[in-house]
Amino acid sequence: MKLTVVGGGSTYTPELIDGFARLRDTLPIEELVLMDPAQDRLELVGGLARRIFTRQAHNGTITTTTDLDKAVDGADAVLLQLRVGGQAAREQDETWPLECGCVGQETTGAGGLAKALRTVPIVLDIAERVRRANPTAWIIDFTNPVGIVTRALLQEGHKAVGLCNVAIGFQRKFAAMLGVSASDVHLDHVGLNHLTWETGVRLGGPEGENVLPKLLTDHTEAIAADLRLPRAVLDRLGVVPSYYLRYYYAHDEVVRELRTKPSRAAEVAEMERKLLALYADPALDEKPELLAKRGGAYYSEAAVDLAAALLNGAGSPYQVVNAHNNGTLPFLPDDAVIEVQAAVGRQGATPLPVSHIDPLYAGLMAQVTAYEDLALDAALHGGRTRVFKALLSHPLIGQYEYAERLTDELIAHNREHLAWA
Template identity: 65%
Template structure:
């Protein structure tokens, strides 16, 4: 089976390779293709990937290429983990909104919209090539903003599913608190990508979240990045991305006094790539933990194995709503547990969502629809409309100014803005 990774030169890639190496042949990958336009990075990352698989005794051949068409031809799975504009564009996403008093973050708010504008057209071009050269292949999207990108892929008729590491990360940390293997723990995880709440924690089928909130309030608060009193009051564990909503002004002040995450990651990537180039290195380096994306490898490998093996197990993915959250359009893309089979993911039933959460989900879902329209059709007016709809922006003058700022800063990646 041919597994192609678009953005294979990413410093994330050894995380994925480590997952494959530990998966004991399921999925049965015979060829791992790493595709990336950056030949220098690709050579370094590809070399480490080959050494890691060899050390594990994995039979897969590692192929590196800058030829996108060759990379996807005959693929069974195409995994997207690209970053249009690199860390330089991310730095703008994280700093430009601060000039207008809004949080700077690469997946939500104004920065998330800028990333969507750059990313959606590129991903759709890749998907069209996959459809032409690998009919029937599954596209697994790990590229942010996952919800918007997955919606774009599905609306265009592609076989796609979105993947995020937040849910598996929470599951692993909760299992550690309980002192049990992760397989015994399932989460009542619901919402949109990067806008989710864990509303139940089932241990062997029994909901133990109320007890966890009483016994481990500080530990659960640390997972959410929010005060323990707030988490206990919610009766749920929010994704740490909810801090941008629940503590927006405090986060803005923190960001104004600190380097951007992009600056930190750029420096870390230089160090990681220098380490990857060491011919003696043949294992996943511990410093990769600092890069983020914890448990990405396990989530990706599990999803691919279930899609190909028709396992029918439950995993948290980004999938069409189809009535699961009745207050959203059926076409919306939500992040919930789904049954994973060869025919694709099917969302599992979700208990009625509390108004406190449902209101914000509906608000952001409306923004995402407008954001996708702006990414597909362009126009400063459409960008401004999406920003106006976003709960973190919501004022006409700020939306208009940010729209002009974002378009100007990203002009090189927006053909319609030239």
């Protein structure tokens, strides 16, 4: 089995490598290729990756390359974890929207749109080259904004499934609170990527006992603190929202906070410098503790589970992924990409039926889906008017004066990445 990681020079990659090494019985990789245009980072990460495999007695080979076509040639699966423009572009995504009083964040709002515009054309080019190299290869997308990028891939007929680590993070936290194995916890996880709610927590599988009421009774304070939302909000909702919902439920509070502290991009850039220095140490043969602060918790377990299910039918039969709606949520178009529990196997991912969704959540999902339609149109076809419409439709913006100004700012800060600008 050959697996290729595009964006293999990311500081995330040792987390992924650690999972591949530990879970080799689930996903028996014979050849792993790390591809990245940044040769210097790639060599540091690749060296550590080989040492991790050696330490854990994994017999697979790890190669590095800056040549995309060479990397994907004959690959059974290609995992995408790229960041077009790097941390410098992320820094901009997180700062210029604040000038208009809007959240600055890399996956939602104006910053998220900027990332989508930079990313979608690049990902589609990669996917087409994957298809030419091996038409049966699966593409696993971890590249943000996952929902929009996955929809772009599916729209072009690629064998793609989107992946996010939010659900597996909740699964592990809830399992610890309940004192059970993570594999015993099944989430009624519903929404769009980075716009999700846990409407049930079941023991044993999709039909198991729903223990969410008990969790909210016994652990509300801890859950609310983790989400940085008041306990009263969880009490009234009766569900657990993703921490990304704080951008919607406490927008103005978040903006005030973001204006008074360094951006997350600046923090990550500094962390990456330290991580790369650690990776350069030839004695290091395991992922360092600092990597846990980088984000992407349990990313490797989720990636291994999904790849194993798609490639050899192993792994968990039910997983939270990003896939076509296809009637699962009747208030959304069939070709919308939703993030829900799905039956996953060699045939792909088929969303499980979802019970009635409260209008409070359905309405926001519908509005953000409409934004994603317009965002994808802007990413594929360009043009100031398309960018303006996407921004105006986003619930975190929604005013024409803001949309006008943010359109100009977005184009000005991303001109080098926009072929039409």
